[in-house]
Amino acid sequence: MTENDKSTPSPGRRKFLGTTAAAVAVAGFSVVSGVRLVSLAEAKPADQPVSNKKRWGMLVDTSKCSSGCDACVTACNTENGLYTTDHPKTDAQWIRKIDLRNKATGWTVSLPMLCQHCANPPCVDVCPTGASFKRPDGIVLVDKHICIGCRYCMMACPYKARSFIHEALDQQVEYAPRGKGTVESCTFCVQRVDEVGKRRDPACVEACNAEGHKAMYFGDLKDANSEISQQLKKYQSKEIRADLNLDTGVRYRGI
Amino acid sequence: MKTTNYLEIEGRSAGYFGLLALLGVLVLIGLGAAYYMEHNGHWVTGMDNEIVWGMPHVFAVFLIVAASGALNVASIGTVFGKPMYKPLGRLSALLAMALLIGGLVILVLDLGRPDRLIVAMTQYNFKSIFAWNIFLYTGFLAVTAIYIWMMMERKMHRYYTRAGYVAFIWRLILTTGTGSIFGFLVARDAYDSALLPPMFIIMSFAFGLAIFLLVSMAAYRWTRRPLGDAVLFRLKNLLGVFIAAVLYFVLVYHLTNLYITGRHGIEKFILAGPTVYTPLFWIGQILMGGLLPLVILYSGLGKSRAWIGIASLLVILGGFCQLYVIIIGGQAYPLQMFPGMEVISSSFADAQPYHPYTPSIYEFLLGIGGAALSMLIVTIGIRVLRFLPTSLADADVVPQQGAGEAA
Numbered sequence: 001m002t003e004n005d006k007s008t009p010s011p012g013r014r015k016f017l018g019t020t021a022a023a024v025a026v027a028g029f030s031v032v033s034g035v036r037l038v039s040l041a042e043a044k045p046a047d048q049p050v051s052n053k054k055r056w057g058m059l060v061d062t063s064k065c066s067s068g069c070d071a072c073v074t075a076c077n078t079e080n081g082l083y084t085t086d087h088p089k090t091d092a093q094w095i096r097k098i099d100l101r102n103k104a105t106g107w108t109v110s111l112p113m114l115c116q117h118c119a120n121p122p123c124v125d126v127c128p129t130g131a132s133f134k135r136p137d138g139i140v141l142v143d144k145h146i147c148i149g150c151r152y153c154m155m156a157c158p159y160k161a162r163s164f165i166h167e168a169l170d171q172q173v174e175y176a177p178r179g180k181g182t183v184e185s186c187t188f189c190v191q192r193v194d195e196v197g198k199r200r201d202p203a204c205v206e207a208c209n210a211e212g213h214k215a216m217y218f219g220d221l222k223d224a225n226s227e228i229s230q231q232l233k234k235y236q237s238k239e240i241r242a243d244l245n246l247d248t249g250v251r252y253r254g255i
Numbered sequence: 256m257k258t259t260n261y262l263e264i265e266g267r268s269a270g271y272f273g274l275l276a277l278l279g280v281l282v283l284i285g286l287g288a289a290y291y292m293e294h295n296g297h298w299v300t301g302m303d304n305e306i307v308w309g310m311p312h313v314f315a316v317f318l319i320v321a322a323s324g325a326l327n328v329a330s331i332g333t334v335f336g337k338p339m340y341k342p343l344g345r346l347s348a349l350l351a352m353a354l355l356i357g358g359l360v361i362l363v364l365d366l367g368r369p370d371r372l373i374v375a376m377t378q379y380n381f382k383s384i385f386a387w388n389i390f391l392y393t394g395f396l397a398v399t400a401i402y403i404w405m406m407m408e409r410k411m412h413r414y415y416t417r418a419g420y421v422a423f424i425w426r427l428i429l430t431t432g433t434g435s436i437f438g439f440l441v442a443r444d445a446y447d448s449a450l451l452p453p454m455f456i457i458m459s460f461a462f463g464l465a466i467f468l469l470v471s472m473a474a475y476r477w478t479r480r481p482l483g484d485a486v487l488f489r490l491k492n493l494l495g496v497f498i499a500a501v502l503y504f505v506l507v508y509h510l511t512n513l514y515i516t517g518r519h520g521i522e523k524f525i526l527a528g529p530t531v532y533t534p535l536f537w538i539g540q541i542l543m544g545g546l547l548p549l550v551i552l553y554s555g556l557g558k559s560r561a562w563i564g565i566a567s568l569l570v571i572l573g574g575f576c577q578l579y580v581i582i583i584g585g586q587a588y589p590l591q592m593f594p595g596m597e598v599i600s601s602s603f604a605d606a607q608p609y610h611p612y613t614p615s616i617y618e619f620l621l622g623i624g625g626a627a628l629s630m631l632i633v634t635i636g637i638r639v640l641r642f643l644p645t646s647l648a649d650a651d652v653v654p655q656q657g658a659g660e661a662a
Contacts, residue, residue: 073602087298096603100596108599113592122442128385129378146374149367151307152385158442160590160603163304164367167296180296181367240592244441255593 046196052136055119055249056188057221058205059228059237060111062254064215065208067110070097072216075207079189081173092163092178094186095204100255109255112204112216115140115161115186116240117249123153123162123185132183138221138249139188147182154183158241161185188218188249221249259342259651261407261641264478271477271638278631285624288617289364297367300618304603305610306586311365313578314622317462318358318629319392319433320455321574323426324463326351326399328490329406330426333419338654339489342644343471348403348422349636350467350629352396357629359392361621384435391429398425407641430456437581444521445585450511454504458574461497464490465570470633472564474643483649491563495552498570502545505577517594524588525580530609532584535576544573583612 076095077083085091095114101107117140123132124140131147134140142153154162162185169178175191178184189202200206205216219228231237237251264271292300302309328347332340363369379386402422405415434455440446468490475482509526512518525532548566556562587610589598598606637643644651 070602085298090298090303092304093603096601096605098601098603098605099599100593101599103595103597113601113603113605122440124380125382126385126439127380128383128389129374130380131378146371146378147368148371148375150375150385151367152383152436154304154307155586156440156442158590159592160305160605164297164307166298166303181293183367241442 046194050135050137050139050194053222055138055221056117056193057138057219057228057249057251058114058117058188058202059217059231060250060252061215061217061231062109062111062252064213065110065112066211066213066215067099067108069110069211069213071207071211071213072112072204073097075203076186076189079173079192079203080176080187081171081178083171085167085169087167090164090166092165092184094161094163094184111252111255113159113161113240114204114250115188116159116246117186117188119247119249121246122156122158122244126152126156128152137193139190139193140185141187141190142183142185144177144179144182144184149181149183151183157185158244158246260645261345261643262645263639263641264474264637264643266638271634274634275631278627278634281627282624282631285361285621285627286364288620288624289369292365292617292621293369299615301612301614302618303610305589305607306583306612308582308586309612310583310614310618311361311621311625313575313582314625315358315361315365316433316582317575317578318354318361318625320430320459320578321462321466322351322354322358322459323395323430323433323456324459324461325354325467326422326426327460327463328467329402330419330423333416334423339486339652342647342652343467343486344419345403345406345642346471346474346637347467348399348406349642350470350633351426351463352399352403353629353632353636354463354466355392355395356632357625357627360628361625364621365618384432384439388429388432388436391425391432395422395425395429398422426459427456430459437585442590443585443588444512444518444591445525445581445588448508448511450504450508454501454508457497457500457504458577461494461501461570462574464494464497465567465574468494468567469564469571470630471647472560474637475647478643480643481646481648481651483647483652485649485653486647487560487563488557491552491557491566494567494570495549495557498545498549498552501577502541502549505540505545517591520591521585521588524609525584528609530584530587532580532587535584536580539576540573540580543569544576548573586610587612 073095080094082092082094095112097110098113099108099110117138119138121132121134121140124134128150129146129148131143132140132153133143149164151164154164162183164183165178165180168180172178176187192200192202201218205218208214208216217228217231219226221229223229232251235253237253238255239246239248239251300309326347328340329344331337332344363372375389381387398421402418405411405418431452434452437446438448438451472482509522512522524530525536527533548569551557551562551566589605589607589610600606604610
């Protein structure tokens with residue numbers, strides 16, 4: 001297009017431009033989709049429902065868990081707005097540290113205890129209104145809008161993982177609403193898991209890593225390539241109260 | 256046997272109004288206690304994240320269990336065709352409804368969010384025994400109300416037997432549901448047993464009859480209507496049978512647990528532990544609620560009305576101890592998450608050998624308020640409708656030779 005100055009492009013050139021534009025569009029779309037697919041692998045978009053293509057789970061390597069350390073507990077409290085009230089006896093705890101000793105051998109172990117996010121959760125079975133529910137991706141939650149505070153789920157949970165809110169609270173964080181007279185428990189930091197873009201590990205896992213213990217793994221149990229799946233495949237692990245056959249989402253190594 | 260005449264009680268005496276006032280005040284105090292607990296939150300109670308069901312639940316479950324048992328007297332007349340029990344049917348059904356309402360009010364007022372009762376009535380998870388119970392309880396009230404109507408309305412009398420059958424079957428299912436609340440809890444060593452629903456049924460027979468005996472003796476004494484020995488002795492002998500049956504179920508329940516090594520911990524805790532549950536079991540439940548009333552009812556003492564009353568009272572107190580041991584003792588024993596291990600330390604009370612619980616006065620007052628509400632309903636009910644036969648004297652209720660048979 002140098003000397004032959006015409007006001008309209010020739011048919012050949014028009015075809016070329018059209019093809020190029022289409023190619024660029026397809027390529028661009030592919031790249032964008034690819035990026036999109038990669039991000040989808042990490043977190044679901046905000047406008048899509050949770051699917052059962054994933055199951056979030058946790059592995060605790062108790063050999064790396066330190067007896068005096070409660071970084072996971074502190075991080076959970078900070079992340080989810082749990083704080084000590086004037087009545088500590090009834091304070092909520094979503095994760096706690098337990099030290100155990102084998103009665104016969106004297107061997108000791110330390111571990112974090114939290115909602116085990118069972119595939120067959122007894123708390124969900126017994127809840128009269130359906131406020132206790134399990135998401136398709138395995139996270140067990142309480143719908144604060146329809147919990148009537150009957151505490152039957154607390155009677156049913158084999159892990160004492162749930163807390164009842166015994167008084168009015170302030171200082172709440174917006175993504176973890178809490179209300180007097182309802183029951184609550186660990187959410188696997190669902191606000192982090194659902195984060196659009198790149199999901200983040202739950203606060204307890206992040207804190208454990210930051211402390212250098214790296215005793216907690218979090219990830220998709222259905223993804224054979226995830227670190228947690230690889231670890232679980234390679235080494236022996238246990239469910240607590242495996243006799244109940246609840247298929248817990250949290251597993252422990254070294255107990 | 257003569258025709259039974261039913262008549263409202265006069266209800267004009269100072270004693271009647273005094274009783275109404277007393278019960279009314281107790282109900283108001285109970286409501287005040289509930290308001291206090293709801294307003295401040297449950298931290299003002301003795302309950303916490305370990306003992307999640309406390310004194311209100313002991314009262315509520317006791318009244319609900321006793322409610323279905325109180326209907327038994329009517330069922331014996333209708334379903335089992337014992338003519339001597341038929342005149343007692345109306346009071347039996349009224350008492351059943353009243354006790355259930357009292358128990359339910361306690362349960363609802365203890366909820367973390369009693370204002371969401373409408374949610375409980377509209378959102379259901381049908382895998383939950385609680386959800387079934389909402390239908391079983393409201394259905395029981397409807398079925399029993401219809402039963403009373405069939406008994407009272409001459410035109411509907413031909414459906415009376417059928418209504419009685421429905422009510423009887425309904426009450427058996429209801430108490431099965433109540434027992435299953437605990438029986439289906441796999442997590443806790445004290446529960447997780449199919450024995451609990453039938454045990455709750457037989458407990459209901461005993462508690463309900465004991466309350467029925469006390470209420471009818473009081474009602475007939477205070478209204479100066481005749482109550483013959485024939486009815487009373489028949490009922491007290493039946494109470495003895497029910498007490499023995501409760502003891503049998505308790506024995507089987509504990510023998511089963513004692514045979515299972517994994518359950519030795521909870522058995523030791525209840526039967527020979529350091530806490531209040533051990534004396535409550537042996538002295539309260541077994542001695543006071545079982546052996547003593549058995550001795551009273553089947554010895555010469557059983558001929559005395561005062562002693563029948565005392566035995567009934569002991570059954571009620573013993574039953575209360577029994578439910579306290581089941582409901583609170585069952586939670587006080589820690590969850591056994593790590594067999595063979597002991598918890599050295601925990602930031603969430605796992606390391607305690609047991610979870611302590613001291614009921615607050617508010618929980619107790621709420622429970623008393625619910626029980627008072629039950630009695631208030633009965634007191635008003637027999638004043639406004641024809642629940643009570645004018646006479647239960649022997650000549651009026653004992654079938655003549657050849658006309659009836661012994662129960």
